[in-house]
Amino acid sequence: MFVPLIDNKCCSKGPGVLFDRVNLTLGNTSILENISFTIDPGTIHCLIGPNGGGKTSLLRSLLGQMPHTGEIAISSPGPVVMGYVPQALDFDHTLPITVDDFMAMVCQGRPAFTGIKAVHRPSIDQALSRVGLTKKRKRILGQLSGGERQRLLLAQALLPFPNLLLMDEPMAGLDKDGGRMLNDLLMELKHQGVTIFWIHHDLKEVKAIADRVTCVNKGVLFSGQPGLVLSSQQILDAFSAR
Amino acid sequence: MNSFYDLIRIFCEHWARVGVLPESFQYAFVVNSILCAMLIGPLLGGVGTMVVTKHLAFFSQAVGQAALTGVAIGIVLGEPYTSPYASLFGFCILFGLVMNFTRNRTKMSSDTVIGVFLSISLAFGACVLLYVTGKVNMHVLDNILFGSILTINDTDMNVLLVITVICASVGLPLYNRMLMASFNPSLAHVRGIRVKLLEYLFILMITVITVASLKVVGAVLVEALFIIPAASARNISRSMKGFFFYSVTFSTLSCLVGVILPMELSIPVPSGGAIILVASVFFLATALIRMAGGRFKDAAI
Numbered sequence: 001m002f003v004p005l006i007d008n009k010c011c012s013k014g015p016g017v018l019f020d021r022v023n024l025t026l027g028n029t030s031i032l033e034n035i036s037f038t039i040d041p042g043t044i045h046c047l048i049g050p051n052g053g054g055k056t057s058l059l060r061s062l063l064g065q066m067p068h069t070g071e072i073a074i075s076s077p078g079p080v081v082m083g084y085v086p087q088a089l090d091f092d093h094t095l096p097i098t099v100d101d102f103m104a105m106v107c108q109g110r111p112a113f114t115g116i117k118a119v120h121r122p123s124i125d126q127a128l129s130r131v132g133l134t135k136k137r138k139r140i141l142g143q144l145s146g147g148e149r150q151r152l153l154l155a156q157a158l159l160p161f162p163n164l165l166l167m168d169e170p171m172a173g174l175d176k177d178g179g180r181m182l183n184d185l186l187m188e189l190k191h192q193g194v195t196i197f198w199i200h201h202d203l204k205e206v207k208a209i210a211d212r213v214t215c216v217n218k219g220v221l222f223s224g225q226p227g228l229v230l231s232s233q234q235i236l237d238a239f240s241a242r
Numbered sequence: 243m244n245s246f247y248d249l250i251r252i253f254c255e256h257w258a259r260v261g262v263l264p265e266s267f268q269y270a271f272v273v274n275s276i277l278c279a280m281l282i283g284p285l286l287g288g289v290g291t292m293v294v295t296k297h298l299a300f301f302s303q304a305v306g307q308a309a310l311t312g313v314a315i316g317i318v319l320g321e322p323y324t325s326p327y328a329s330l331f332g333f334c335i336l337f338g339l340v341m342n343f344t345r346n347r348t349k350m351s352s353d354t355v356i357g358v359f360l361s362i363s364l365a366f367g368a369c370v371l372l373y374v375t376g377k378v379n380m381h382v383l384d385n386i387l388f389g390s391i392l393t394i395n396d397t398d399m400n401v402l403l404v405i406t407v408i409c410a411s412v413g414l415p416l417y418n419r420m421l422m423a424s425f426n427p428s429l430a431h432v433r434g435i436r437v438k439l440l441e442y443l444f445i446l447m448i449t450v451i452t453v454a455s456l457k458v459v460g461a462v463l464v465e466a467l468f469i470i471p472a473a474s475a476r477n478i479s480r481s482m483k484g485f486f487f488y489s490v491t492f493s494t495l496s497c498l499v500g501v502i503l504p505m506e507l508s509i510p511v512p513s514g515g516a517i518i519l520v521a522s523v524f525f526l527a528t529a530l531i532r533m534a535g536g537r538f539k540d541a542a543i
Contacts (some may be wrong), residue, residue, distance in 0.1 A: 063432055084432040091425050095295060096479035104418070104482075105425075106433065111417040113291075113486035140480065156429075166432075 013042035014163035014195035015076030017062065022070035024057055031057045032068065035216065037223045041076075043211040044186060044196045046226075048203065053217035055199045056087070059168055062197070074164070083162030085153045085170045085198075093142030099152060100137045103128065106156045120159075127155040132181060146173030154182065165189060167198035171205070183209055203230060244396045250277065266505045275391035275513065277399060278458045279497035281406045282467070285451060286459075287493025289413065290472035291486050293448065296424045300353060301341070301445070303465035304360040305452045308337040310461055311367030312453075313386050317374045323382050325397055330453045337363060338449040342442060389460030389514030391501060398457045405454040409447050420444055458497070460514030467493060470521040477528035496521035 017039040024032040032054045039045040047055050061068040063084065074080055091097075097105075097112075103124045104112040116124055128134050131151040141149065150173045157165060171179060186196055186209060200206055206213050207226045214223040222229045251273045258267035266272045293299060312333035316326025337359065345355040371383070385393050413420075423430040423437045430437050448468070455464050475488035500517030504510070 060428065063428070065428060065431055082432055084429055086426055086429050089426055092295070092297070094476065096476060096481055096485045098481045101482040105421055106418075106429075109415060109418065111414055111486075112421065113417075113482040115483065138481075153429075 012077070013193040015074045015080050016041040016195065017164075017197065018071065018073045018075070019058075019062075020071040020073070022058070022061060022068050022072060024054070024061060024066055024068045030218065032061070032216075033219045035070070035220055037214050037220055039195060039197050040212065041195055042190065042193045044190055044198070044209055046206045046210040046213045047197065047199045047216060048201070048206060048213060049216040049221070055216055056168055058216060059166060059197070059199060062166065076163070078163075080164055081160055081162045083157035083165040085150075085157045085165075085167040087168045087172065089141070089149055089153060091141060095140070095142065097141050098138055099128065099133055099141070099144070100124075102141060102152060103137075103156065103159070107159050123159055127158045130158065130185060131155045132177075147175050147178045150174055151178060151181070154185070163194055165194055165196045165198075167196070169199050169201065171200065171202060179205075206230070244400075247274070247277070247396055247399060264502070264506060266502075271392055271394065272501075272505060274394045274396075274399060275458065275501045276498065278391075278394055278402055279501045279517075280494065281402050282455050282458055283494030283497040284490045285406050285409060286455065286464075286467045287471045287475075287490035288486060289409065289447065289451060290468040290493065291475070291489050292413075292417070292420060292424075292444065293468045294472040294476065295421060296444070297352065298444075298448065299465065299469045300356045300360075301338075302448050302452055302468045304341065304356045304363070305334050305338050305449050306456070306461040306464045307360060308334050308363040308367075309453060309456055310383070310386060311337075311363050311370060313383065314367055314370035314374055317378055318370060323378045324393060325395070325457075327397075327401060327453075330456070331450065334449050334453050335446065338445045339442065342445045346438070346441075384512070385460075386456055387460050387462050388512035389456070389458050389463065389517075391458065391513045394457050402454045405450050409451060412443070413447060416440060416443070458501075458513055459517055460512065463514040463518045466518045467496070467521060470518065470525050471496060474521070474525040474528040477525070477532040492521065492524045496524065 019035050019037050022032055022035040023030070035058060047058065049055050057066055060066045062072055063082075100116060101112045104110075104116045104120070107120045107124060108117050110117055125134070128137055131154050133148065133151050133155060136144065136148060141152075144152065150170060154170060157167070170182060174182060183205075189196060200210075207230055210226050212224060213226045213229060215221040215229075251270050254263060254267045254273045257263040258265055267276075293302060309330055312330040313323070313326055315333055316329030317323050319326075319329060321327075321329055341355060341359045344350075344359070345352060348355070384390070419430070419435045420440050420443075422433065423435055423440050427437045452464050455467070459467050471493035472485075472489045474492050475485050479485040479488055496517050500520045501513055503520070504513070504516045509516075
């Protein structure tokens with residue numbers, strides 16, 4: 001069932017992000033060199049590039065989790081509410097933590113073992129419904145498939161409603177239905193003004209959904225509108241470099 | 243506070259005389275141990291769920307065994323050998339924090355770092371203990387190693403009560419955040435959680451709880467009371483609610499039965515050993531339920 005997400009707070013455009021000469025070196029290894037590009041407010045911006053090219057490091061630099069140099073500036077007229085979908089959830093699969101417990105854990109201060117607080121229930125119901133997990137809310141996380149766990153990570157990123165959504169390969173593990181659900185969700189969020197920045201590998205999807213795309217392999221190889229920059233030769237160059 | 247304990251002891255003595263409570267409740271040390279059991283049970287059972295989730299089982303064992311060195315240092319420094327709390331807390335907190343700092347900085351696996359620190363602590367403790375052999379009766383150390391309800395006094399109960407209140411006031415509001423930090427530190431950070439700070443806070447909590455429980459459960463066995471009730475609860479739980487409350491229940495029952503049963507049956511065993519044996523019965527029973535029950539057969543190879 002399609003349940004529209006409602007952002008009661010605002011429908012203005014989300015923040016823009018500026019990467020200005022960002023460098024990242026870990027030990028003696030240079031991970032990122034002179035990265036400069038911008039993410040426009042309220043757009044879907046994809047980050048592509050070969051494995052080990054520094055995509056996740058760039059995202060983690062934006063999150064403030066990597067000791068980079070250069071400037072990463074988030075500009076927004078109002079407060080920035082960030083949603084983040086990590087690549088995977090690392091946990092002991094035998095732990096008796098249900099989908100509801102997980103959502104309670106991320107959304108409320110009261111211990112998850114006391115159940116979901118009444119004030120959070122409607123928004124949690126809505127988020128789970130939006131990612132198609134309503135019927136599995138009593139399942140323990142270890143019993144969920146990889147795709148279902150990815151849906152759960154998406155659901156938590158919607159609470160509180162973000163105006164900047166960062167995703168690290170959210171399609172990994174999703175089946176066709178899951179992929180369609182994600183695309184619908186992203187378009188809906190975009191229409192509500194949310195700025196979306198995501199790492200993605202499927203170039204066909206990128207062409208279909210992204211407003212802009214940036215290819216990173218240590219440095220920026222190209223950046224622009226997918227229809228203009230995703231030519232066969234550029235893709236070949238990007239993924240055969242290094 | 244001590245007059246409050248006196249009041250409880252007077253009530254228990256009265257009820258034991260009129261036959262409401264077992265005869266052994268006439269003795270002050272029995273009431274002391276029951277009071278301690280009622281604090282330690284919920285505390286270790288509740289925190290144990292987090293210890294199991296965070297894979298810190300052997301950390302608490304290392305801290306427990308470091309307590310032996312703490313006692314030896316306390317005796318050398320002239321503290322009373324029955325309750326050298328300054329040295330115990332001082333050494334164990336330092337031990338726990340340095341161990342965690344080393345683990346963070348070297349990025350070595352937890353079991354390696356804990357193994358190294360455990361060995362260093364034991365070696366150091368063995369050397370200091372040899373030095374203090376002439377100063378105290380070495381049987382005192384049995385009480386530290388395996389627990390003894392006979393030695394619990396009002397100071398021990400005060401220490402335990404204060405630690406329980408502090409840990410509950412700090413741990414419950416931060417429970418979700420600590421859990422989140424162990425699931426995905428990156429996600430936790432985005433949600434405004436100070437992952438490293440909470441990690442050190444949790445290490446500090448385990449350390450002070452371990453030290454405060456030594457008199458009842460013993461240095462060697464205190465780690466077991468963190469793990470066994472939580473592991474038993476995990477065997478039969480299908481949610482966090484079950485996991486937490488079963489763990490608290492198993493831990494509290496283990497403490498109470500482990501303290502009362504040997505006295506009622508006149509079995510001369512250390513309280514720590516009896517408590518852990520009772521907890522083990524819960525574990526075996528829940529493991530059998532898990533193996534037999536279809537709904538829990540979700541383990542895959």
